[in-house]
Amino acid sequence: MRTDMWKPDLPRSIGKLKNLQTLEVTNFIHQPCFPDVIWKSKNLRHLVVVSPPAVMNSRLVFLNNLRTLKGVTGGGWTYGRLASLTNLRRLKIVQLVGEEFNSVVSNIERLHCLESLSLDFLFCNSTLPTAISLSHLEHLHKLHLKGKIKKLPDPHQFPPNLIKLSLFHSDLEEDSIVKLGRLPNLKMLLLGYDSYKWRKLVCSSSEGFPQLHILHLQNLDELEELIVEEEAMMKLKNLKIDRCPSLWRIPERFKLLTTNS
Incomplete structure (x- = not known):
């Protein structure tokens, strides 16, 4: 079921749809609120x-059968109750503030089925805590983080089977690229707006990014040079450069892989 409604809230009658499995909500003028009766849709899989x-x-x-929960804000429910959604595969929470991020990270420990996780801070000047460990999420393949990262977690603190990583507004330290290069299964890396504010992006390790297939650089205004050792990123198939106005130097072997926009 898809609702395209110009109302602030969902109707309470939605609770009568006992066999509803998929609900997609869009086109609200105001921030929508879910009615109390929504919990009666016990068969709901995707919200x-x-x-x-x-x-x-x-x-x-x-709603213990939920597999997908996307586009909900943070709040009091992240403190303990999130852990009960043990069947979740895909989770996206936006507008997180303060300690809510810590709460989410600590409460997803029981979400062993999680495959995709997206966490966005409400304000870009908020800082993700340093002590983040997602190593227990063995099935997590996709991770999206939006918000300043004071210090990138060590490679062993990332999900062990992480394939896709997207970072926005991270303001990474210059040596963070070394840590990212040690993620053994990473195939796609997106460094988005304000994620990296240095002139040079250097992959000096000869074994850096051993499985990387796609590198996407987006809205990195300060970046001028991409420098990669000969033995690094050996499996790269696509380099996408999107609105990086100062970037003038990339490895010669990457030029045939490059798409610009």
Whole structure:
């Protein structure tokens, strides 16, 4: 079921749809709120809010069959109740503030089925805590983080089977590229807006990024040079450069792989 509604809230009658499995919500003028009766849809598998993000009702945590939960804001429900959604495969929470990020990270320890995780801070000047460990999420393949990262976690603190990593507004330290290059299964890396503010992006390790197939550089205004050792990124198949106005130097062997926009 897809709703395209110009109302601030979902109707309470939605609770009568006992066999509803997929609900996609979009085109609200105001931030939508889920009615209390939504928890009666016990068979709901996929709940996706496109725009704007929805306020999470605490009773939603009783939807134990949820596989997908996307486009909901942070709030009190992240403190403990999130851990009850043990069947989640895909989770996207936006507008996280303060200690909510810590709470989410600590409460997803029981979400062993999680395959995709996206966490966005409400304000770009917020800082993700240093002590982040997602190593227990063995099935997590995709990770999206939006917000300043004071210090990137060590490679062993990342999900062990991480394939895709997207970073925005991270303001990474210059040597963070070395850590990212040690992720053994990473195939796609997206460094987005304000994620890296240095003139040079250097991969000096001869074994850096052993499985990387796609490197996407987006809106990196300060970046001028991409320098990669001969034995690094040996499996790269596509280099996408998107709105990096100062970038003038890339490895010769990457020029045939490059797409610009």
